[in-house]
Amino acid sequence: MKSFILFLVLTLLASCSNCEKDGRPKRVLCIQSERRALVQFKHDLINGANRLASWNSTASMDCCRWSGIVCDNFTGHVLELHLQGPDPRLEEPEPTQVLAGKLNPSLLSLKELKYLDLSCNDFGATQIPSFIGSLQKLKYLNLSMSGFQGEVPHQLGNLSMLVVLDLKNAPWLGDVHIKSLAWLSSLPLLKHLDMSGYDLGSVSNWLQMVNTLPSLVELHLSSCNLPQIPHRLSQVNFTSLTMLDLSYNFFDSLMPRWIFTLNKLVSLDLSSCFLHGPAPPGSVGGFRNMTDLKFLSVPQNDFMNSSSVLKGLLSLTGLESLDISTCSISTSILGDLHNMTSLAILDLSRNQIMETLPNLFGNLCNLIYIDILDNFISGNISEIINSFRECKSPKLEHLGFSANRFSGYIPYGLGHLQNLVYLDLGFNRISGTVPESLGRLASLRKLILNVNSLSGPIPNSVGNLTSLDWLEISFNKFNGSLPKSVGRLGKLTYLSVHHNSLTGVLTRDYFANLTSLKTLWADGNMLTLELSADKWVPPFQLDILRIGSWKLGPRFPSWLRSQRNLMNLDIANAGISDIVPSWFWVSFPNITFLNMSHNNIQGMLIEDLIVAPNAAVDLSHNQFEGPLPGKFNELDIVLLDVSNNNLSGTLEKFLCPSLEKERQLQVLDLANNNLSDCLTNWQASLAVVSFESNNLSGGIPDSLGNLSSLKSFNIRNNRLSGKVPASLLNLKSLQVLELAENDFTGSLPLMIGREETQLKLLSLRSNKLEGEIPDELCYLTSIQILDLAHNNLSGTLPRCFYNFSVMSERRKTSAIVLYDEPFQVKLLGSASLVTKGREFTYSSILFLVTTLDLSGNKFSGPIPRELMGLLGLHWLNLSGNHLTGRIPEEVGKMSSLESLDLSVNQLDGSIPWSMSRLTTLSWLNLSCNKLTGEIPRSTQLQSFDESSFMANKLCGPPLAELCHKERVPSTVIEDEENDDELEWGFIISIVVGFIIGFWGVVAPLIASKCFLSVAYNCAFMLSYQVDLYAIMVSKLVTFACYRVF
Structure with a gap:
């Protein structure tokens, strides 16, 4: 006992010998050899911003007082080096703030070094030095984001005491790779491993090597080009793992089962791993057992589109961050979110969710970020925003509802969300006015309301949003003037109000304080810029200025x-x-x-x-x-x-000059000038060319067929002549060929269509072409517009037109609005088309129009029934030919027809009753034929003018000529295809019998003089009976024509 007390006294005295008078421990000076090693280490560094100024013997001989150095207070040995640069995630570092140069092996003199942080510097694409593997007492090594390149030295496996190893790098900064991870098995104490950004593409056993680390708590292998992810592990050794990041490895495989066994995970990031379902056997419920999970990020993995996986996920009410964007989710999930009250971040964007958003935000009062962009979610935006008012102090900072189906109006309660920094309600169906309460969102930086139906004036309170740097309200119905209060937004960099109905006068005062403005996009309004003096110098320097349709002139x-x-x-x-x-x-x-x-x-x-x-x-x-x-x-x-x-x-x-440098010109439009000459030596880059309405003459050279990028070629209305080269017609890339209104001669090339083409528009209208249409023309299966009108073409109409697959399909077409692509229309092409009796110029025609115009030629014979199979055709014009026979009954199936012109032919028979089904028909011309009988009755046909039917032998509305008998009942029309045809012999026998019987009796009587006096007295009665009988026969013949055709 006495010896133990003596030991305690001696220990206390020894401790006191190392204390100052005030009782604090004496600071032991650093080891001299270690100080020299640090000076030598500094010598090989480029000391950015003089960060190592204190590493100077003149300033202090004690290196333990130098910046970034931590020593042992008792031994004086250097234990830690903190030499990290500024974190680029938090700030943009200046080049002078980082250390550069090379690492000197003098660090090996720091025998007790346990902590080394050289992160966020720039060591000039050098390799990690292998001597670091000799610092055997290191527990913490951080070389992340320091510009190292090449292969990681396997000597790091000698650091058996290592607990933290962070080698993270940005893959775009250079080649960093690892060929083998065998050395990992020598680091049994490792808890934190980050090799994100290193190329591990050749390490097929990466998971087996990681599985040798039983102490692992955090694993980060983001963007490592991992070759595969095994579905199974026979035994998972890293069961203590709380953080797993495998993001941005494009596995493109099934979701592995072993991940769902990591029930201690707090954070899981599988972003852009392209893992598929269904969920592997034994993982039903998947996430249900991962009860510690707080942060889950799995965008771009469609294994999430599983009701069982989602059900297990939505049971984790402790989740704080959930990102399941771009997962092809179509399952209804919104109603199950109301119990996830811990959620702070929720991202459901870019899925296929089609349901109504319930008023659940009164339960999610911890929500800071929500993004449901680009779904099919509907709901009343007023009720949804007002539901946040159930939270006493909403924390919401980011609200992204863009590209959905929300309707209703923006409520006054929007002003309750006073922490909002980002608000995006664009691309919805929201209407009404924007409330003045918008001005209460003092923290708002981005406001996006574009592509809705918002109306009324822009609220004056927008000027209170002094933190705003992005304002986008384009493609709405705002009226009035731009509020003068916008001029108070001194931080505004982006202002987009284009395509509204704004009017009024803007002066320089509107822009006086907009010193940060970089983009002013306001075209499509009727604003006037009025400057009191000509020498105005705006306070901003713009990158984008789009004020088309403003009044700036004269x-x-x-x-x-x-x-x-x-x-x-x-x-x-x-x-x-x-x-x-x-x-x-x-x-x-x-x-x-x-x-x-x-x-x-x-x-x-x-x-x-x-x-x-x-x-x-x-x-x-x-x-x-x-x-x-x-x-x-x-x-x-x-x-x-x-x-x-x-x-x-x-x-x-x-x-046409030969240039040493190849040009990049793709779109050239010189239309409607008076330019001439030069159709040779064009650059191969040309894709869209228009010389319409100029003074070009001569022929088209075959060399134009070498323009492999050509998509649209328009030389309409010039003086070009000669033959149309087949090489141009067969260009594989060509989609629009407009050669109308020239003097081309000859026949259509037989080679047309023999090459696979993308031709959508072919117009040879108003030339001097002759001969028949070759069957090869029908190989143009992509054709949407075929205009051969006003030539000298002859022969019969081909029966193979049904090969025009685009014309044969009924489809809904709509204009494509790409307002950030200013030349979209020019790239798609335009054309002048004759329809409904007038000529129109159409843009974006390749998406909107299907037309076949063969008018003004010399075609003969019947209209082929096969032509009626073009069910997607909008306009059909066969007028001004020599066509004969009847209009095919199948015309009633062409339900997309808007314009039909069969005038000035020799068509006979009655108008098919099926034509009454053409409810979309807005133009009809059947004039100048030999049509007979009653015009079929329908709301559509009776709406046309008499001129649509003139110069025929027709009767019934809209003509003034009345028919003597009601048309065939509709019940007969409906059953027409099931009835047997009426025999012509029966009809002829009635007519012949009438003639023989009538003249056989009447002729002898006329020869008798005594009969004449009697006949004169009975003439009126006899003529009445003959007329009645003739009318009956006429009606019977008409009925027979109806039955036959």
Whole structure:
């Protein structure tokens, strides 16, 4: 006992010898050899921002006082090096803030080093030095995001005391890879392993190697190009795992069963792993047993589209973060969310959920982030937003409901969500006005309400949103003027109000405080910019300025000269009738989109236009004159539209010179000018070409058939002649070929259609083509518009038209609105088509129109019944030919027909009763034929003018000529296909019998003089009986024609 007390006293005295007078431990100076090692280590580093200024013997001999160093207070040994740079996830580091250079092996002198953090630096794509594997007392090693490249040294397996190993790298920063993970098995104490960003594509046994780490708590292998994920593990050794991140490995395989056995997981991230279902056997309920799970992220994995998996997931009421976006989920799940009261983050975006959103947010008062973008979710937006008011203090910061089916109006209760930072209700069916309570959302940074049916004025309270940097309310019905209060939004960078009904005058005061503005997108309104003085200098530097349809003119806006950073400029339809100043053409070297169309701009185009590579330039619909500058052919542009101007002269310098540098021009529109010459040596990049209504002459060279990228070619209304080259017709890429209104001769090439093509529009209208239509034309199965009208074509109509598969299918077509693609219409093409008796120019026609026009030729013979099989046809015109026979009864099946013109032929018989079924028909012309009988009665047919039926032998409404007997009852019409045909012999026998019987009796009597006096007295009665009998026979013949045809 005495010896033990003596030991305690000596121990206490020894401790006191290392204390200061005030009782604090004495600081032991660092080991001199270790100080020298640190100085040597610093020598090989590039000391960004002088971060290691304290590593200086002059400042302090005690290296334990140097920045980033932790020593043992008793021994003076260096234990920890904290040399991490600024975290790029939190801030954008300046290059001078990070350490660079190389790692000196002098670190090996730090014998007791347990902690080394060199993360978030830049060591210049060097390899991780193998000597780090000799720091055998290391427990913590962090080399993440430090610019290392190459292979990870296997010597790291010597660090047997390692608890944390973080090697995370960004895969886009360079080649970082690991060929073998065998060394992991030597790290039995490892709890945290992060090798995200390293290429493990050649490590097929990666899971087996990880399974040798029994102490593992966190595993991060994101973006590792892992080759596969085994479905089973015979024994899972890392049962203590609480965090697993395998995101962005594109496994494309079944969901592995062993993941569901990790019931201690708190966080699971399988984002973009493309794991499929069904759930593996033995994992029914899947997530149900993972009761500790708080954070789950599994977007882009369709194994989630399973009712059993979702049911197990939604039982985890302790979940705080749930991301199941882009999982193809179509199962109803919204009603089961009300019990998940711990949820702070919920992402269901980009699924196929089709149900009504219940008012569940009164239960989810911890919700900070919700995104259900791009589903089919419906509901009343007013009731949904008001349901948040059941929470005393809603925490919601992010509300993303875009691209769904929400309706109703935005309620005043929106102002209750005062923590909102992001609000997106775009692409819905929301109507009504925006309440003034919007202005209470003082934290709001992004407000997106585009593509709805919102109306009324923009609330003046929007000016209270002083934190707002993004305002997008385009494609609505807002009226009135832009509120002057918008000018108070000093942080605003993006303002989009385009395609509304805004009017009024804007002055410079509206923009005085918008110093941060980068995008002003407001075209499609009727606003006027009125400046009191001409020398206005805006307070902003814009990247995007789109104010087409504003009134800026008549003078050219000189204030544009101050906008040096413009990349996108739209001042179309702005009432400018001035000459473009010379400075304009050279002031915007970064511009990629320039639209000055639909003004009245005058003068000549100058040679010195400067634009960015791959730019699009639209100068159409102005009054530019003179030649097209030859230097324009040196511009690296993809689109040039100077159509509808007064340009003249030859295209030789612009289009046809041989260039050393291959151009990228894809879309060229020179229509409606007076340009001439040059149809050879075109660049292969051209995809859309229009020379419509110019002065081109000569023939089309076969060399145009070599333009392998050509999609649309329009040379309508020129003076071109010769034959149409088959090589052009058979271009595989060609979709639109418009050659109408020229002087082409010869016949249609027999080679047409023999190559597989994508041709959707072929117009050879108003030329001098002759001969028959070859059967090969029917190989154009993609054709939607075929116009061969007003030529000299002859022969019978082909029966093979049913091969036109697009015309044969009934389909619903609708316009495609891509308002961020300014030249979408030009890329799709346009055409002038004759329909309903008038000529129209259609854009986006490839999505909207199917038409067949063979009018104004010399076709003969009957209309083929096969032609009536084009059930998707909208317009059919066969007028002005020599067609004979009857209109096929099958015409009633063409339910998509909007326009039908069979006029000026020699068609006979009655109008088929089935035509009364054509409820979509809005134009009909059957005039100038030999049609007889009653016009079938229907709401549609009787709505047409008399001119639709004139010059025939028809009766009944809408004609004034009345029929003597009611039309055949509808019950007979319905049963027409089941009745037997009436024999013609019966009808003929009645007529012949009538003639023989009548004249056999009457002729001898006429020869008798005594009979004449009697006959005269009975003439009236006899004529009445003959007329009555003739009418009866006529009706019987009409009935027979109906039965036969």
